[in-house]
Amino acid sequence: MQSQDNLRIAILSAFAIGLHVVERLIPSPVPWLRFGFANIVILLSLILYGFRVAVMITLIRVLVGSLLVGTFLGPGFLLSFSGGLVSTTAMYACLRVFRAAISAFGLSLIGAFFHNLTQLGVAYALFIRRLDAVLYLAPAILFLGIITGSINGVATLAIIKRLRES
Secondary structure: OHHHHHHHHHHHHHHHHHHHHHHHHOOOOOOOOOOOOHHHHHHHHHHHHOHHHHHHHHHHHHHHHHHHHOOOOOHHHHHHHHHHHHHHHHHHHHHHHHOOOOOHHHHHHHHHHHHHHHHHHHHHHHHHOOHHHHHHHHHHHHHHHHHHHHHHHHHHHHHHHHHHHO
16 A cells, blocks of 8 residues: 555656646746646645645656756745645544535635635745734735636646546
8 A cells, every 4th residue: 555655656756847837937927926727636635635646746746847947945945844744644534523524625725825824924034024924915815816726726626526526
């Protein structure tokens, strides 16, 4: 069973890293705005294989992805690392408590919210140090998180439906 988990982690990490790197090639109107398509892989991993697999994929995606795009140990890395761990943990907690009442769409929204909220907190604590600036940015960032979380949630639902049909 352990080798099967390791194989899953390797394959899903490769998908997540690939999505992360490809997404960085897409022009963005705002430097920090990303859809977070790699989070679809994290969400699928959490639902299908559990917390341990999802956290491992999150860590691998953030570490290797940051090395490939040149952000390792920089602000982007710290924001991605903290946001990824907190959002994966929040999704897991909600899945544990509300399994029968929450869908992949809802989990994706929770993940996006906690990812962005964590990033705002880390940005304030380590970089910005001006609460008014963070509070000014927060509504836009959290609103965009709802949009990207919705897109990723719909994609995750479609993938799960497809997996169940095959």
